[in-house]
Amino acid sequence: MNDTNEINSALSPGSYFFTGNEAAAEGAIAAGCRYYAGYPITPSSEIMERMSQRLRDVSGVFMQMEDEIASICSVVGASWSGAKSMTATSGPGFSLMQEAIGYGVFTETPLVIVDIQRAGPCTGQATKVGSGDLMQAKWGSHGDYQIIALSPWSVQEMYDQTIDAFNLSEQYRVPVFVMSDEAVGHLRERMDISPTLRVTNRYKKSGAAPFGTEEKDGVPPMPSFGEGENITVTGSTHNEFGVRKTDDPNVQEKLVGRLNHKILNNREEIVQSESYYMDDADVIVIAYGFTARSAFFAVDQLRKTGKKAGLLRLKTIWPFADKLITEIGRKGKKLFVPEMNSGQVYGEIRKYADCEVIPYHQTNGRIIHPKDIMQHIERIL
Amino acid sequence: MSNVKQVRLIGFGGQGVVLAGTILAHSAIKDGRWVAGSSAYGAQARGGTARYDVIVAEDQIKFPHMISTDILIAFSQKAYDESLGQLSQENALVIYDDLLVKPITLDKADQIGVPATDRAIKDLGNKQAANMVMLAAAAVLTGLTSQTSLVKALEENSAARFLEINRKALALGQEIGLNIKKNINRKE
Numbered sequence: 001m002n003d004t005n006e007i008n009s010a011l012s013p014g015s016y017f018f019t020g021n022e023a024a025a026e027g028a029i030a031a032g033c034r035y036y037a038g039y040p041i042t043p044s045s046e047i048m049e050r051m052s053q054r055l056r057d058v059s060g061v062f063m064q065m066e067d068e069i070a071s072i073c074s075v076v077g078a079s080w081s082g083a084k085s086m087t088a089t090s091g092p093g094f095s096l097m098q099e100a101i102g103y104g105v106f107t108e109t110p111l112v113i114v115d116i117q118r119a120g121p122c123t124g125q126a127t128k129v130g131s132g133d134l135m136q137a138k139w140g141s142h143g144d145y146q147i148i149a150l151s152p153w154s155v156q157e158m159y160d161q162t163i164d165a166f167n168l169s170e171q172y173r174v175p176v177f178v179m180s181d182e183a184v185g186h187l188r189e190r191m192d193i194s195p196t197l198r199v200t201n202r203y204k205k206s207g208a209a210p211f212g213t214e215e216k217d218g219v220p221p222m223p224s225f226g227e228g229e230n231i232t233v234t235g236s237t238h239n240e241f242g243v244r245k246t247d248d249p250n251v252q253e254k255l256v257g258r259l260n261h262k263i264l265n266n267r268e269e270i271v272q273s274e275s276y277y278m279d280d281a282d283v284i285v286i287a288y289g290f291t292a293r294s295a296f297f298a299v300d301q302l303r304k305t306g307k308k309a310g311l312l313r314l315k316t317i318w319p320f321a322d323k324l325i326t327e328i329g330r331k332g333k334k335l336f337v338p339e340m341n342s343g344q345v346y347g348e349i350r351k352y353a354d355c356e357v358i359p360y361h362q363t364n365g366r367i368i369h370p371k372d373i374m375q376h377i378e379r380i381l
Numbered sequence: 382m383s384n385v386k387q388v389r390l391i392g393f394g395g396q397g398v399v400l401a402g403t404i405l406a407h408s409a410i411k412d413g414r415w416v417a418g419s420s421a422y423g424a425q426a427r428g429g430t431a432r433y434d435v436i437v438a439e440d441q442i443k444f445p446h447m448i449s450t451d452i453l454i455a456f457s458q459k460a461y462d463e464s465l466g467q468l469s470q471e472n473a474l475v476i477y478d479d480l481l482v483k484p485i486t487l488d489k490a491d492q493i494g495v496p497a498t499d500r501a502i503k504d505l506g507n508k509q510a511a512n513m514v515m516l517a518a519a520a521v522l523t524g525l526t527s528q529t530s531l532v533k534a535l536e537e538n539s540a541a542r543f544l545e546i547n548r549k550a551l552a553l554g555q556e557i558g559l560n561i562k563k564n565i566n567r568k569e
Contacts, residue, residue, distance in 0.1 A: 015410045017403075187419065187445055188406070188417065188419060189417045189418070190415050293445060297443040297444035297448075300443055370448065371448075
């Protein structure tokens with residue numbers, strides 16, 4: 001099992017006025033990130049800029065790579081060298097990273113990717129907001145696998161969830177995505193830093209098989225290069241010692257099964273959400289990221305006029321909150337799902353909720369305004 | 382101060398509007414308040430207008446963008462003209478630079494002219510300091526933040542070579558704000 005320590009915050013405790021992007025960089029430094037590789041791209045570049053300054057303060061390593069493919073590959077390598085590692089990107093950069101993300105998944109490499117989603121596809125509207133990368137985060141690489149993806153709604157959460165992302169990536173040996181968006185990345189808000197934070201460290205066990213375990217959580221210990229262990233890291237199918245087994249159906253099935261199960265079997269531990277005014281709500285808005293801020297305001301305003309609206313905010317997108325959505329669906333309420341895409345989470349909710357689910361899609365590169373959410377809820381009520 | 386105030390600082394590029402907004406935000410945080418700020422980004426930031434929106438609240442802010450303007454701080458005629466349409470329906474306040482803005486009559490908002498540019502030139506010999514004069518006067522007139530916090534926020538956010546002139550500008554703005562307030566109280 002991993003050990004978790006309480007450590008002092010990297011910044012002095014107090015209130016700060018950061019952008020979401022700056023807060024993500026500070027969260028990374030606080031969580032112990034000591035390697036960043038990236039290629040700048042709007043609207044994520046401020047993360048890279050701040051990491052270039054802050055890693056120097058903590059004797060970390062910062063690399064501007066030639067592109068996003070090299071960035072993610074070097075992050076995988078740095079993680080195997082023992083450094084907590086991350087990259088941040090957006091839009092086309094995220095697409096370029098997909099193959100090596102699969103390598104990270106298959107080699108069970110802890111790493112963090114912050115995606116500041118912008119309006120796509122392709123170059124799209126580089127400075128505008130969107131939430132179109134959620135399915136890409138889930139299955140953008142080929143094969144069959146599971147990852148963890150978080151969705152921050154505030155500057156505070158850009159800090160907190162980046163820390164969570166590092167902890168989860170170490171605990172489950174998996175790439176973890178902070179699926180933010182332009183509106184949160186460029187939002188400037190007060191955020192508070194507490195004196196201490198909890199940090200999960202890599203689980204090591206000398207001589208143990210690095211790619212297989214009989215332990216219940218399905219996560220093997222992970223050695224680093226230079227510690228005297230014999231390590232083979234390969235993107236081909238491998239047995240528990242990393243030896244290539246490209247013709248053995250049992251090894252393939254066992255490995256892919258474990259990679260999926262180590263996330264899905266632990267999803268009750270991983271999935272987080274928040275709810276507001278849910279108990280007596282006639283309509284429940286299900287939202288995430290910046291859209292949840294609009295929804296929060298809308299629901300609060302409607303409550304002031306006696307209209308029974310509630311909000312379920314998904315803090316984790318993947319693994320999906322299937323059990324929670326099933327439970328809510330059983331109560332027979334109407335669900336309203338506003339998204340800055342054509343219904344990527346709406347489709348998931350439909351899978352699990354046995355009640356009326358009403359989508360609202362906006363893909364014009366603009367945030368969904370609280371007024372729009374209010375109007376739709378009033379129509380539904 | 383009521384629970385949430387949506388403040389828009391707006392003028393033309395080069396007047397220090399974004400710096401004024403940033404210092405207001407930092408200052409309100411020092412007072413223990415919750416703050417969200419946003420400026421124009423991307424192509425919209427390339428025009429002549431400079432804008433900074435600050436939301437100041439006693440509690441955590443639900444929606445961090447401006448829905449309507451409770452307090453408009455206008456540094457130019459164009460900015461003033463463009464921004465009136467977004468004023469809140471109730472209790473809106475417009476504070477304008479009285480050398481650069483000729484106000485029109487408004488039914489639903491109070492308006493206060495502040496001689497920020499005029500006094501920055503006459504008292505400080507530096508019209509660039511008008512942003513800090515305006516900020517400190519607006520702070521007195523609205524209760525958005527304290528003078529002590531403003532000075533601290535300035536010290537953390539101003540370039541060293543402008544610190545002294547900006548300190549003087551804040552003091553001047555405070556004096557102007559207090560005088561205006563005294564006159565308003567007398568009239569009432």
